[in-house]
Structures are given as structure tokens and as C-alpha cells.
Amino acid sequence: MEINKLLTFLACPYCNNQDLKLISPKKLTCPKCSQSYPIINNIPVLINKKNLDPQEKKQTIWFDKHYSQFKDKNQLENWRISMLNRIFKQKFSKKIKTYLDIGCGATGYTVIEAAKQNNWLSFGVDISLEAMIKSQHFAEIQNVGSKTAFVVSSAQNLPFKKNIFDYISAISLLEHLEDDKKAINQIKYILKKNKFLYICVPNTYLKIWPFIWPFYYFNDIKIGHKRHYSIKQLNKLLKEFNFQLKTNFYNGHLIKFLQLFLEKTSIISNKLWWKIEKIDINNNSTGVQLNAIYQKK
Numbered sequence: 001m002e003i004n005k006l007l008t009f010l011a012c013p014y015c016n017n018q019d020l021k022l023i024s025p026k027k028l029t030c031p032k033c034s035q036s037y038p039i040i041n042n043i044p045v046l047i048n049k050k051n052l053d054p055q056e057k058k059q060t061i062w063f064d065k066h067y068s069q070f071k072d073k074n075q076l077e078n079w080r081i082s083m084l085n086r087i088f089k090q091k092f093s094k095k096i097k098t099y100l101d102i103g104c105g106a107t108g109y110t111v112i113e114a115a116k117q118n119n120w121l122s123f124g125v126d127i128s129l130e131a132m133i134k135s136q137h138f139a140e141i142q143n144v145g146s147k148t149a150f151v152v153s154s155a156q157n158l159p160f161k162k163n164i165f166d167y168i169s170a171i172s173l174l175e176h177l178e179d180d181k182k183a184i185n186q187i188k189y190i191l192k193k194n195k196f197l198y199i200c201v202p203n204t205y206l207k208i209w210p211f212i213w214p215f216y217y218f219n220d221i222k223i224g225h226k227r228h229y230s231i232k233q234l235n236k237l238l239k240e241f242n243f244q245l246k247t248n249f250y251n252g253h254l255i256k257f258l259q260l261f262l263e264k265t266s267i268i269s270n271k272l273w274w275k276i277e278k279i280d281i282n283n284n285s286t287g288v289q290l291n292a293i294y295q296k297k
């Protein structure tokens, strides 16, 4: 997306001034708080490093390193297609025009496919510059550069104007944040009234099979998860900011492990993969991932 078009959506992440100025091709400034932001490889970096909390600083280093090793993939893996189906195939999807994925990572697949499949004007943010440069590159290769934009930002200080998005997703995001409340408050600010938020988080330990706990635990430490959520905890958090639960479901039940095992041994057909996937996504609360859609009231 052209920087001047992107600017119509951006705001200062720290003082909420709705009007950032482009003072050179490589620099934005906020006239109100005098903060300036670099534009690196056409990506606005709307972060002041001094304002990041210790968790964000750690996660920036971890993810920049993680994504620097990331290799280009020509095809969407099945699990990503499944995630996209969950986000896109909702009753309200036809009315969406503007979409934001927070923590969209280095493939930018949610943002790219939202533009490609649904023709939504699509935005992606991530705390990793490495991720945003790669995502933008993939968007251009796939000819959706003009319908997508990528911005480096903290989820706790989102750099967008008030009430501009029709749909926001936060996939595997909240569990990484020190202050999930602050992020939900920011989402509330930039999402239009009566519009939708898709959340995917790790389900509470209490609901999943104990034999999975050690894997869950080591993964949490490795990638810096601060917590897991039960649907009750998630509802409590969202209710505080006037979000109402529309639907919720789980994935990653025991059958998923059969699918993963068969995948590892390469003896699974595509048809069987999708058959198992369909069975796996349901309302049984023993799945490792909790998905929920909320509406801003």
C-alpha cells in the first residue's frame, strides 16, 4: 500500500494523535508528541524501543532471530488453510472491508489471503521487523501489495486511528503479552462498534490431557508464553471492555495427535488429513487451542 494511503489509517501509538506526518521517504513524525518513527524497507516502525516492556524486548529478539531463519514456502500448508477457514468463513464475513491481524508473523498469510480471497483491505502488525519485511515481500510476489500493509508495532500500543477496522484477529498473541488487558483496550479503540474480534489462545492446562502437559510446558518456556486461558477467563477479560462472545470452539484434541503422527510418517492422504481436521474442530473443551469470536458492543 502506498505510504500516503496507509497514513490515513495510522495514528501515533503513544499519544493517540490521529495525524502523523511524513517528513521524508524514510521518516514519520507525530506533531503532537514530537516522536519520530523510521520507515525501513517501506515498513513504518511505529515503536519507541524505550517504551517496550522487558517481555516485549525479549520477544523482539527471539522472533527476529526465529524469523530470520524462516524460508519461503510456495504453498500454504493445510494447517494454515484450516486457520484461514476458521477466521474467514463466518456469517459476517461478507460485510468486512477492513481487516487487521495482530502478530501476523513472517508469512503474513492471514493478511495476504484476506486480500486475495476476500478482497479485504488488509493490515498486519508484528513486533518483529524481520517478520514485516518478509511478509511484505510475499504480499508483493502474490500481487496484493496494493491491498495490504505491514507495520512494526507493539500489540499494547497499536498505531491506528479510532474505529477503523471491521474485523481483527489475534492468533496466538495474547499469551505472549505481559499486559493482555492493555492490548484488548487498544483493540477496542480501533475496532468499529458491533464488529468482530477473532482470538486463538492456548487452552487452560486443566482441560487438556496430562500427558500433553510436559510438551505444553516446554513450549511455553521456549517461545515465551505468559499464560493460558480457559473460556471463562477469556470471557471475563473481554467483558471488561464490552466485548460479547458470539461463538467459541476448540481444536487440537487427541485425534490431532494421530493426524500429526501420520503426517510425520508421510502416510496420510490429503483427504484423510481434512477428514481428521473436520472432526478435530468442535465444542469439546479438551482441545489444546481455544478459538473465540467476540463482538464489540
Ligand SMILES: [Zn+2]
Binding pocket: 012, 013, 014, 015, 016, 017, 030, 031, 032, 033, 034, 035
Ligand atoms: Zn504522538
